[in-house]
Amino acid sequence: MAILVFTEIADGAIKKSSLEAIYYGAQVAEKLGTSVTALAIGKADSSELAIAGNYGASKVLHANDAKLETPNSMAYAKVLVEAANASGAKVIITAKSSLADAVTARAAGTLKAAVVGNVVELPDLSNGFKVKRSIFTGKAFADVNVTSDIKVLAIKKNVVSPVESGNAASVEAFTPALAENLFTAKVTETVKATGTVSLPEADLVVSGGRGMKGPEHWQPLLDLADALEAATACSKPVSDLDWRPHHEHVGQTGVKVSPNLYIACGISGAIQHLAGVNSSKVIVVINKDADAPFFKAADYGIVGDVFEVLPKLTKAVKELK
Amino acid sequence: MKILVCISSVPDTTSKISFTDGDTKLNKAGVQYIIGPYDDYALARAVELKEKSGATITVLNVGEADAEPQIRKALAIGADDAIRVDVEPTDSYFVAEQIAAVAKEGNYDLILMGRETSDYNSGVVHGIVGEILGIPSFSPVMQLDIEGGVAKMTREIEGGKEILEAPLPLVLGCQEPIAEWKIPNMRGIMTARTKPLKVIPASGEALTATDKYSLPPAKGPCKMIPADEAEKLIELLHKEAKVL
Numbered sequence: 001m002a003i004l005v006f007t008e009i010a011d012g013a014i015k016k017s018s019l020e021a022i023y024y025g026a027q028v029a030e031k032l033g034t035s036v037t038a039l040a041i042g043k044a045d046s047s048e049l050a051i052a053g054n055y056g057a058s059k060v061l062h063a064n065d066a067k068l069e070t071p072n073s074m075a076y077a078k079v080l081v082e083a084a085n086a087s088g089a090k091v092i093i094t095a096k097s098s099l100a101d102a103v104t105a106r107a108a109g110t111l112k113a114a115v116v117g118n119v120v121e122l123p124d125l126s127n128g129f130k131v132k133r134s135i136f137t138g139k140a141f142a143d144v145n146v147t148s149d150i151k152v153l154a155i156k157k158n159v160v161s162p163v164e165s166g167n168a169a170s171v172e173a174f175t176p177a178l179a180e181n182l183f184t185a186k187v188t189e190t191v192k193a194t195g196t197v198s199l200p201e202a203d204l205v206v207s208g209g210r211g212m213k214g215p216e217h218w219q220p221l222l223d224l225a226d227a228l229e230a231a232t233a234c235s236k237p238v239s240d241l242d243w244r245p246h247h248e249h250v251g252q253t254g255v256k257v258s259p260n261l262y263i264a265c266g267i268s269g270a271i272q273h274l275a276g277v278n279s280s281k282v283i284v285v286i287n288k289d290a291d292a293p294f295f296k297a298a299d300y301g302i303v304g305d306v307f308e309v310l311p312k313l314t315k316a317v318k319e320l321k
Numbered sequence: 322m323k324i325l326v327c328i329s330s331v332p333d334t335t336s337k338i339s340f341t342d343g344d345t346k347l348n349k350a351g352v353q354y355i356i357g358p359y360d361d362y363a364l365a366r367a368v369e370l371k372e373k374s375g376a377t378i379t380v381l382n383v384g385e386a387d388a389e390p391q392i393r394k395a396l397a398i399g400a401d402d403a404i405r406v407d408v409e410p411t412d413s414y415f416v417a418e419q420i421a422a423v424a425k426e427g428n429y430d431l432i433l434m435g436r437e438t439s440d441y442n443s444g445v446v447h448g449i450v451g452e453i454l455g456i457p458s459f460s461p462v463m464q465l466d467i468e469g470g471v472a473k474m475t476r477e478i479e480g481g482k483e484i485l486e487a488p489l490p491l492v493l494g495c496q497e498p499i500a501e502w503k504i505p506n507m508r509g510i511m512t513a514r515t516k517p518l519k520v521i522p523a524s525g526e527a528l529t530a531t532d533k534y535s536l537p538p539a540k541g542p543c544k545m546i547p548a549d550e551a552e553k554l555i556e557l558l559h560k561e562a563k564v565l
């Protein structure tokens with residue numbers, strides 16, 4: 001009943017969300033009396049990967065084939081299936097992300113595994129295998145009984161708060177054979193924002209809506225995000241109007257985030273917007289309209305003009321640091 | 322070209338969610354069901370491809386009879402025929418298994434889905450179907466053109482996008498701005514009534530079952546900070562909420 005964690009690498013190190021998934025895996029492993037293996041695909045130094053031990057993994061399988069440098073869900077899934085077979089894994093865990101969703105989905109297709117996404121708690125193993133998942137974009141929860149032999153769980157951000165053990169994991173090279181037909185797609189161009197905080201991974205998010213008036217007025221928001229080292233986000237009309245890039249828009253049709261802190265600037269709080277942010281731990285709303293619906297979903301609110309409020313917040317953050 | 326569009330039937334986002342039967346069932350009373358918003362984009366792009374270079378579109382739903390108004394709407398928007406696999410869509414693998422069985426039978430060049438359903442937000446059915454069929458899957462696709470049996474796509478990746486091409490057959494999860502949502506016109510609605518809708522039984526077994534539903538705890542009151550003392554917010558976030 002071993003546990004395998006699909007671990008993502010970004011810039012040569014394990015992503016924070018994947019470290020959370022490893023820690024979650026370790027908690028499940030403890031309940032089941034087994035150990036956790038992490039599967040990491042891509043370029044990284046062994047010393048970076050050994051950090052998985054600090055979060056509860058005893059072993060890291062490292063697939064570092066040059067063919068795997070660009071994420072490819074077909075090939076990654078093949079590696080995941082091989083790793084599951086090699087480690088005898090019955091539970092596969094991952095932090096939810098667009099890559100992890102695609103990879104675990106394909107692996108589940110081969111392993112005939114149930115996939116349960118947006119898991120918000122450790123499983124209840126007292127009677128079968130039961131997990132709690134968030135459904136209807138955070139509006140409800142379902143307790144789900146999983147009956148397949150192999151189970152895939154995709155956990156939401158912030159489900160566990162890792163306590164580091166100080167252990168290191170052993171790192172082993174893992175080199176399954178990869179057939180040519182896994183690589184029929186040709187990526188001709190990749191456009192990626194660099195040097196910014198990744199939105200799905202971020203603990204702190206500063207987000208702007210139509211109340212920001214236009215792309216030329218974004219600086220005060222960017223200044224606050226900079227001071228906080230926060231990721232930036234926006235509402236759908238803002239990305240529709242091309243004020244901000246599409247991948248920044250949160251909500252029903254955009255990214256779903258669950259940071260520790262979400263600061264909404266000039267966003268009315270439509271239900272489709274809330275669908276992407278309502279599982280944030282703390283929500284701050286700044287809006288000049290005291291009746292804006294967003295205040296009902298907020299923990300802290302300021303009724304005022306964003307252009308007056310934002311510089312004050314930035315200044316206070318700088319003073320705090 | 323033969324296109325299969327898979328649509329889910331989901332509660333409108335603005336619906337109030339509640340449960341019945343001791344919190345074991347979703348209360349469907351008063352809930353407005355719609356075609357999954359992302360699935361609507363997939364359907365809209367299929368119709369555009371059909372208008373541009375000819376295609377037949379089959380729309381597929383795995384679900385119970387109460388999804389038929391959504392299926393008829395898809396026919397009114399431009400699908401040619403429909404299949405419903407008559408079973409409750411309990412889990413992703415089970416749903417994907419049904420879709421793959423229909424796809425094998427029909428030999429489609431292109432299987433279009435939404436990026437994710439808006440009720441469970443799993444985003445995995447396309448990948449599972451692709452794997453079962455042994456063909457590539459990509460999601461979320463924001464732009465799609467077909468030229469000489471090759472799909473040219475723009476796909477969103479974390480923090481950016483990727484431009485790629487791959488030969489058909491493919492399974493794709495779609496999202497905006499791949500197409501403009503289409504509203505059925507009068508003629509579409511009239512012809513949809515007589516378009517074929519085949520109901521077939523499911524195969525295989527569900528891999529999950531929901532024991533119980535619950536709602537999140539009610540949010541406490543919002544603490545208001547006067548705008549001229551905005552800096553106090555940072556102190557509260559630091560000392561009280563402990564998120565800074």
Ligand SMILES: Cc1cc2nc3c(=O)[nH]c(=O)nc-3n(C[C@H](O)[C@H](O)[C@H](O)COP(=O)(O)OP(=O)(O)OC[C@H]3O[C@@H](n4cnc5c(N)ncnc54)[C@H](O)[C@@H]3O)c2cc1C
Pocket residue numbers: 208209210211212234235236237238249250251252253254265266267268269270271272273276286287288289292304305306307358
């Ligand atoms: C099917 C569907 C899916 C959707 N998906 C999404 C989604 O994923 N994400 C999303 O965000 N939306 C989505 N929407 C749109 C959503 O319904 C709202 O229209 C949208 O969220 C509103 O964006 P906004 O709050 O930026 O703009 P507005 O609603 O125009 O609000 C602007 C706010 O700024 C305030 N304001 C103005 N000036 C100032 C100032 N100087 N200082 C402070 N406050 C100011 C105003 O009081 C107002 O509350 C969707 C809609 C549909 C129908």
Ligand SMILES: Nc1ncnc2c1ncn2[C@@H]1O[C@H](COP(=O)(O)O)[C@@H](O)[C@H]1O
Pocket residue numbers: 327328329330357359360381382383384410413416433434435436437438441442443444445446447
């Ligand atoms: N019950 C269903 N019937 C038909 N298609 C579905 C069903 N459920 C999901 N899909 C398709 O699979 C996509 C991804 O769904 P999911 O993996 O459940 O988020 C959806 O956008 C639909 O296109």
